[in-house]
Amino acid sequence: MRDTVRHRLIPYFLLGPGLIWLILFFVIPLGYMGELSLRSGTLGNFVFDWNFENYTDSLSRFDSQFVRTFIYAGVATIIALLIAYPLAYAIAFRGGRWKNALLLAVVVPFFTTYLIRTIAWQTILGDSGFVVDTLKTLSLLGDDGRLLATPTAVIAGLTYNFLPFMILPIYASLERIDVRLIEAAKDLYSSTRQAFWRVTLPLSAPGVVAGTLLTFIPAAGDYVNAFYLGSTNQAMIGNRIQALYLSERAYPTAAALSFTMMVAILIVVFIYIRFAGSEALMGEEDER
Amino acid sequence: MRWLRHNGILIYAGIAIAYMLLPLFVIAVFSFNDPAGKFNFTWEGFTLVHWENVFSLPDLNEAMAHSLQLAAFSTVLATVLGTLIALALVRYEFFGRRPANFLIVIPMATPEIVIGAALLSMFLIYGIDLGFTTLLIAHVMFSISFVVVVVRSRLIGFDRSLEEAARDLGAGPFETFRLVTLPLIAPGVVSAALLAFALSIDDFVISNFNAGDYVTFPLFIFGASQRGIPVEVYSMATILFIVTVAAMILTVWQQRRAERMASVRPEPG
Numbered sequence: 215m216r217d218t219v220r221h222r223l224i225p226y227f228l229l230g231p232g233l234i235w236l237i238l239f240f241v242i243p244l245g246y247m248g249e250l251s252l253r254s255g256t257l258g259n260f261v262f263d264w265n266f267e268n269y270t271d272s273l274s275r276f277d278s279q280f281v282r283t284f285i286y287a288g289v290a291t292i293i294a295l296l297i298a299y300p301l302a303y304a305i306a307f308r309g310g311r312w313k314n315a316l317l318l319a320v321v322v323p324f325f326t327t328y329l330i331r332t333i334a335w336q337t338i339l340g341d342s343g344f345v346v347d348t349l350k351t352l353s354l355l356g357d358d359g360r361l362l363a364t365p366t367a368v369i370a371g372l373t374y375n376f377l378p379f380m381i382l383p384i385y386a387s388l389e390r391i392d393v394r395l396i397e398a399a400k401d402l403y404s405s406t407r408q409a410f411w412r413v414t415l416p417l418s419a420p421g422v423v424a425g426t427l428l429t430f431i432p433a434a435g436d437y438v439n440a441f442y443l444g445s446t447n448q449a450m451i452g453n454r455i456q457a458l459y460l461s462e463r464a465y466p467t468a469a470a471l472s473f474t475m476m477v478a479i480l481i482v483v484f485i486y487i488r489f490a491g492s493e494a495l496m497g498e499e500d501e502r
Numbered sequence: 503m504r505w506l507r508h509n510g511i512l513i514y515a516g517i518a519i520a521y522m523l524l525p526l527f528v529i530a531v532f533s534f535n536d537p538a539g540k541f542n543f544t545w546e547g548f549t550l551v552h553w554e555n556v557f558s559l560p561d562l563n564e565a566m567a568h569s570l571q572l573a574a575f576s577t578v579l580a581t582v583l584g585t586l587i588a589l590a591l592v593r594y595e596f597f598g599r600r601p602a603n604f605l606i607v608i609p610m611a612t613p614e615i616v617i618g619a620a621l622l623s624m625f626l627i628y629g630i631d632l633g634f635t636t637l638l639i640a641h642v643m644f645s646i647s648f649v650v651v652v653v654r655s656r657l658i659g660f661d662r663s664l665e666e667a668a669r670d671l672g673a674g675p676f677e678t679f680r681l682v683t684l685p686l687i688a689p690g691v692v693s694a695a696l697l698a699f700a701l702s703i704d705d706f707v708i709s710n711f712n713a714g715d716y717v718t719f720p721l722f723i724f725g726a727s728q729r730g731i732p733v734e735v736y737s738m739a740t741i742l743f744i745v746t747v748a749a750m751i752l753t754v755w756q757q758r759r760a761e762r763m764a765s766v767r768p769e770p771g
Contacts, residue, residue, distance in 0.1 A: 222596070224590075225596040228587065228594075232583035232584060232646050233587065235583055236606070236643065236647075237605070239621060239639050239640070239643040240617065240620070242624065244616075246620065246623045246624040247619060247623040247624075249627070297521075301514070301518040301519070304511045304515035308515075314754075318751075319522065320522065322522075322747060323523070324704070325742075325746040325750070326525070326742075327706075327723065327739055328706055328720065329706055330736070330739045331525045333723070333727070333731065334524075334525035334526075334528040334529050335525060337528055374521075377522065427611065431612075431613055435614060435615040435616060436613075436615075452613075455615055455619060456615070459622060459711065460710070465623070469619065472616055475616070476612070476613070
């Protein structure tokens with residue numbers, strides 16, 4: 215009898231330390247951020263007084279950055295999807311014995327420091343760099359035109375930096391497709407194109423949903439790409455939050471802005487999941 | 503034309519992979535650059551000086567040492583905590599597993615800046631000095647979820663009859679864990695640890711918020727970017743890159759070998 219009680223408690227002993235860490239240093243800090251966002255006063259003497267003005271203030275002061283953030287992250291996510299899907303498809307169905315090498319090539323950028331990767335793009339897109347020169351020769355860019363400090367550069371950076379997050383889930387869902395289903399469609403006289411649109415694409419939808427979320431969320435919270443590849447005219451919400459916390463030390467406003475951003479992202483994600491179906495997200499969890 | 507239609511996607515894949523690797527190539531090339539001013543953005547000429555002096559900048563060395571130290575501690579802690587969670591989730595039916603699952607998924611779906619800002623808010627309210635400890639707390643926190651996901655995916659295909667056999671043969675629960683379970687899940691645990699290490703050593707955003715005066719390698723780069731990043735950083739990044747890729751290829755190769763040796767078991771049916 216005592217043995218079964220002990221046996222029942224085992225999972226809680228295993229979970230305990232890790233989950234307590236997550237609660238203490240993830241859940242509870244979010245609560246403190248909420249509390250901080252409702253304080254007022256000056257540095258060194260912020261008092262909690264349900265000051266909801268921090269929220270209305272931060273929304274009205276930074277509304278343009280909010281809009282910009284969601285446009286940049288959204289465009290980057292769509293471009294990443296367009297780049298990633300054919301690549302994931304090629305690796306999954308045509309990779310052959312090169313499959314693992316190709317997958318390694320996809321994750322390898324993660325092994326270089328994130329900042330250095332972004333700084334490398336600063337060099338590539340730089341004013342006297344190869345890309346700008348070529349665009350000028352092709353007259354796609356004016357003589358004094360530049361790529362750095364434009365929305366294009368920031369979106370390009372966001373797209374590049376989060377691309378593996380898009381490729382890997384799509385690859386995983388394509389890899390799992392039973393090829394016999396595609397063959398069956400072809401046996402039933404569907405063209406290659408029809409088989410793709412009616413069989414392959416719907417079956418890979420969970421990967422697409424997971425990939426777009428895994429790209430959009432970090433892209434919306436990013437400030438590194440806008441910092442290195444943009445100017446203040448391309449500043450995103452992340453840049454404002456970072457500056458408010460770390461240089462201006464306007465903690466209540468900073469916390470209110472972070473909270474608003476988190477909620478805004480959650481709303482977008484929620485609408486998207488409603489629209490795209492939730493099986494894709496829960497699929498991984500129930501897979502036991 | 504037919505050939506192009508058939509192989510077009512492979513050509514596309516080649517171009518896409520080249521695009522993904524381009525910045526890595528640029529970093530390696532620019533580690534041999536001899537820039538005229540303080541900024542290493544345009545190619546001026548070839549030199550080996552910055553490779554010869556790669557460990558000659560005390561601040562950079564210190565930052566790298568900090569990063570390695572932090573990553574080592576954070577990897578050990580996160581791997582232990584995450585592996586225990588994965589074991590509980592895969593092995594046991596218990597009350598509260600859905601919320602537990604949720605608590606593990608949600609940090610991975612939260613923007614890093616929110617995690618960093620929330621932790622900083624708590625540390626500010628309690629007046630805690632920022633430094634190694636706060637960084638360690640943060641790095642363990644964001645690594646745990648990834649460890650759980652990796653170890654869990656390995657545990658799902660785990661053959662439990664091996665453990666039962668060990669118990670039948672008189673092994674106690676701890677002996678069974680040490681002699682049977684651990685060696686079998688070891689490849690998953692090692693992959694998870696590697697991932698945790700890579701996440702920690704590369705982290706910028708959360709560290710930016712919670713480091714105080716403690717400078718890690720990415721924070722050094724950020725601090726230096728206004729006054730010009732020393733070329734040695736490019737060399738150091740190249741070394742770090744080669745070491746991590748080598749470690750990854752080595753573990754994958756090792757695991758393949760182990761799997762081949764383990765597959766000597768009789769085929770079912």
